[in-house]
Amino acid sequence: MIEKTLHSDVIYREVQQFRQIWLWIILLPVSLLVAILFSYGMFQQLVLGVPWGDRPMSDIGLAIFGPLILLIVIGLPVLFYTAKLITVVDPEGIHIRYFSFLRRTVPFENLKNYRVYTYNAIFEHAGWGIHWHKNGWAYTVRGNRGVELELASGEILLIGSQQPETLVQAIDTGTKNYKARKAV
CATH class of the missing domain: 2.30.29 (PH-domain like)
Incomplete structure (x- = not known):
């Protein structure tokens, strides 16, 4: 240990x-964009009652999987930020x-x-x-x-x-x- x-x-x-600047230039905006778009789609369908997309997921499915997807999208940058490789001899x-x-x-x-x-x-x-x-x-x-x-x-x-x-x-x-x- x-x-x-x-x-x-x-x-x-x-x-x-993981402190490579190119990684964060890609990861943060993409994660933020996906989180905003997905949040908007969930709000549109679950609150306003307007189906989101051409083949919308059911409200129950969206209510269950939506938060999980948001957790993954937001959690990915956190995971990369906290991950570290420690080598000890x-x-x-x-x-x-x-x-x-x-x-x-x-x-x-x-x-x-x-x-x-x-x-x-x-x-x-x-x-x-x-x-x-x-x-x-x-x-x-x-x-x-x-x-x-x-x-x-x-x-x-x-x-x-x-x-x-x-x-x-x-x-x-x-x-x-x-x-x-x-x-x-």
Whole structure:
């Protein structure tokens, strides 16, 4: 757990968030526009009694699904704003937390190989975020660089990083310390 590791000997810690200006230039106006249009349509149909669109949903359906759709449209920017990828290397291993979705730890004993990796987020992983691919998972937030971990099980993990060389150095330090402790 990352909370536990913050009180131990942290070798490396990186926090990444969705702060790309282009994302917010697209996301905020689109979310706002959809919320306004949908609210207007709900008001038109449910309050004024004028059907909304050529094939309107029933009033009951609109009363049920309308607020859910608005919650999603308004919640999406909030989700992107609060989401963050936290990567921590400590004496136990590599801890990945994609707030608020997952927590994962890769103990050094399960690590077979690792390297700095340059990827194409759009073509290899269909964008940024948490993505499954045929050999494992990718955890990314921005950019096109990270560290690819090959686990003893054969699974491949990609951790996006703004400092992949530093992350690899931290993993080097952690694995050396782990092997030294194991040898004693």
